[in-house]
Amino acid sequence: MSFTGLVELECPGCSETEQHEIWSFVRGDLDETLRDRIKSGELNVMECPHCARIFYPDVSWVYADVAEDLLAFVFPASFEAEAERWRKKMEEDFERMRPVAERLGIHEKPVVFFGADGLEELLYRQDDLKDESDVAEWYAKELGLSMRAVRPAFAREHGLPRKLPLAAGKGFARQGALSGLRRLLDANDRLDGYRRWIKYLEGAGEDPPLA
Ligand SMILES: [Zn+2]
Known part of the structure; x- marks a missing residue:
């Protein structure tokens, strides 16, 4: 309340x-x-x-x-x-x-x-990322990929959508996530947040913690 x-x-x-x-x-x-x-x-x-x-x-x-x-x-x-x-x-x-x-x-x-300006910006960014995540979820379903949520704070700090396409039934596997992401972007190349996910996972950063 x-x-x-x-x-x-x-x-x-x-x-x-x-x-x-x-x-x-x-x-x-x-x-x-x-x-x-x-x-x-x-x-x-x-x-x-x-x-x-x-x-x-x-x-x-x-x-x-x-x-x-x-x-x-x-x-x-x-x-x-x-x-x-x-x-x-x-x-x-x-x-x-x-x-x-x-x-x-x-x-x-x-x-x-x-x-409140910084919070205002954060809320707009959250809305954009959520919209993108919803679109990605629809495509993932079509492509037979499962979506896994990552820890919200991790996604927030990196400006990334909160849900990642992963191979079904497996934990986080970087290569699996990358191939899922590439299939997603082949299907819809306007998912910029997911393009940033690819960039992140191709880099040397830690594995994203799953929610
Ligand atoms: Zn007055």
Whole structure:
């Protein structure tokens, strides 16, 4: 469940102070409307009741997506000047939150953003990769390939689709994955994320951890 909190904020226009309701915890996997509001840069945007000024308050909030194993701390953009200090604060806060996060099913260390722009970009990127993965899944079925999910954080860090075509019944085998990927791209050469997968697997990086 997502939830809000009340904070006292000073309007940067008329300097009046007022209580505002802000989203302090957003479950992106459960609340699509809120996720969409982040994507359009409209979450936690305030309107002053005195002078109607629209402003982005200096508030911190948390974004979670259990399906993506993602926890993100969003600090105000102005905090970036003291980035190290806030990263440390995040780590302390996370230690307190860790049992809650793990109960939800989030095991990865949180990601930090200063301002919501970085999170906004990440959500768009996730949507693109998910679309691509859905298309690939359809082709894989036609080609008799099975799709295996990799750890979400690994896919996120490398900007890769989360599902890989693999030979059925086997664990991760690099050559098997590469031949599956090449067959996929022969069938549809517009799957750029999968072209990046080939490049990754042809390189010297570690084997991707399966989910
Ligand atoms: Zn005002």
